[in-house]
Amino acid sequence: MASVNPPRGMRDFLPVDKARRERILAVIRGRYRAHGFDEIETPVLEEYGRLHAGIGGDNEKLAFNILKRGLDAEAVRAAGGDPAALSDLGLRYDLTVPLARFYATHRAELPSVFRSIQMAPVWRAERPQKGRYRQFVQCDIDIIGDGTARAEAELLVASLDALDALGLEGGTFRINDRRALNWMLGHFGFAEGERPGVLITIDKLDKIGPDGVVAELHGRGADASAVDAFARFLGRPQTFEHRPFGESQIRQALPDGAPDEIVQDLVAIGTAVAAARPVDAGAVAEVPLAFDPFLVRGMGYYTGTIFELAHPSVDYSLGGGGRYDGMIGRFLGTDVPAVGFSFGFERLVELLESETDAGVAAVVLVHERDVPVGDLVALKAAFIGEGSRVRLEQRTKNLKALLERAASDGYTAFATVAAGQERHDLEVKPLA
Numbered sequence: 001m002a003s004v005n006p007p008r009g010m011r012d013f014l015p016v017d018k019a020r021r022e023r024i025l026a027v028i029r030g031r032y033r034a035h036g037f038d039e040i041e042t043p044v045l046e047e048y049g050r051l052h053a054g055i056g057g058d059n060e061k062l063a064f065n066i067l068k069r070g071l072d073a074e075a076v077r078a079a080g081g082d083p084a085a086l087s088d089l090g091l092r093y094d095l096t097v098p099l100a101r102f103y104a105t106h107r108a109e110l111p112s113v114f115r116s117i118q119m120a121p122v123w124r125a126e127r128p129q130k131g132r133y134r135q136f137v138q139c140d141i142d143i144i145g146d147g148t149a150r151a152e153a154e155l156l157v158a159s160l161d162a163l164d165a166l167g168l169e170g171g172t173f174r175i176n177d178r179r180a181l182n183w184m185l186g187h188f189g190f191a192e193g194e195r196p197g198v199l200i201t202i203d204k205l206d207k208i209g210p211d212g213v214v215a216e217l218h219g220r221g222a223d224a225s226a227v228d229a230f231a232r233f234l235g236r237p238q239t240f241e242h243r244p245f246g247e248s249q250i251r252q253a254l255p256d257g258a259p260d261e262i263v264q265d266l267v268a269i270g271t272a273v274a275a276a277r278p279v280d281a282g283a284v285a286e287v288p289l290a291f292d293p294f295l296v297r298g299m300g301y302y303t304g305t306i307f308e309l310a311h312p313s314v315d316y317s318l319g320g321g322g323r324y325d326g327m328i329g330r331f332l333g334t335d336v337p338a339v340g341f342s343f344g345f346e347r348l349v350e351l352l353e354s355e356t357d358a359g360v361a362a363v364v365l366v367h368e369r370d371v372p373v374g375d376l377v378a379l380k381a382a383f384i385g386e387g388s389r390v391r392l393e394q395r396t397k398n399l400k401a402l403l404e405r406a407a408s409d410g411y412t413a414f415a416t417v418a419a420g421q422e423r424h425d426l427e428v429k430p431l432a
Helices: 015-034 057-062 073-079 096-109 149-164 178-188 191-202 206-219 224-235 247-253 258-274 343-351 374-387 399-408
Strands: 045-047 065-067 087-089 116-121 135-144 172-177 289-291 304-309 319-323 338-343 362-367 389-394 412-415
Touching: 015 135, 015 343, 045 096, 045 412, 057 206, 073 116, 087 258, 087 343, 096 135, 096 338, 135 149, 135 343, 149 304, 149 319, 149 338, 172 178, 172 258, 178 191, 178 224, 178 258, 191 206, 206 224, 247 258, 247 289, 258 289, 258 304, 304 338, 362 374, 362 399, 374 389, 389 399
Parallel strands: 172 289, 362 389, 362 412
Antiparallel strands: 045 087, 065 087, 116 135, 135 338, 172 304, 304 319, 319 338
16 A cells, blocks of 8 residues: 655645644744835746756755656666756755846846845755754745845844744844954965865864864864964953943954954944844843854855844754855856845744634634524624634534534634524634
């Protein structure tokens, strides 16, 4: 007998789960639209060459490729195992590459500064495990055409607003700049060619600690004097008094001599974010940013600021993003500044799984067998007209089990219906 389970790494969603996911998306979408972002939609398929153009980082290795139509055995043998000869399309592995293609296609029809929303599934040939799926939803906003700190500030403020609206107040962004990372590695003496590998190791700092990072750098053959200089920097005496986000915090966290331009760009983002955050009269705005000189983020297309969203309720990030000024130029031939942020939507769903449709009445009408269909439909229409969500259920012997199932599906109230009753005759009772 054939399996009835979905493919590994993919999931079915029961009505209550689907409703929860849509509620979260609706809140995020509403807040992003309030901040001036417009939603777009792109195809789930992109050309093979575009998905493997060297701009998607390690995700390119995880792309699901689609065989060309009409291939016969001889064509497969002739391809010699070359996927590019066998495939012409693939499922998108993120929403950023399709956005870059979309902008290149429609640039003449879009404003000079384009603020986009994309909320859609993506596919990666991951090894399925807890929290890691082959199909999952990404929830992105991007600003294309603005190379100033205003773009980062708008992204961060809008995303913090969405997080607050979901009931997760207290979020903060860890922020860094790829230019600062590159300067720092050069300051320590790492050659240009070895820096990508060094960054991969530095990205493990939270997991294996300074000693582990230094040992791995030596083990991979990185320049020994540069590794020693980096080790001395990691082991330098530090004071841990509270330093609000700003120039002092940034310079304290970097080696002496950090470029003024990079520092001032980061400071400008913090100033703008602080100005937009609500604060009590007479109080000083607390900037929900923290500079992290070792924040790396794995995507190779980042060219400037990078950031990750943290929340005190969890020890992992709830989203991330950064500036990728070079990507769109791969399609247009002319560089266009761009910066984006993506919520970790599946992680948000796990955190908010107990949320319900607050304020929306959901009523089950439990009717006797002899109630005419016309009467039931009329009663249902009356409740819907009042703004309620309504389900009709024929009364069963085990009424308790029926009501418990309705409650698990998100219904909050019920009324029993007998033949001849009208709307004003029904007593609506809470399910709790």
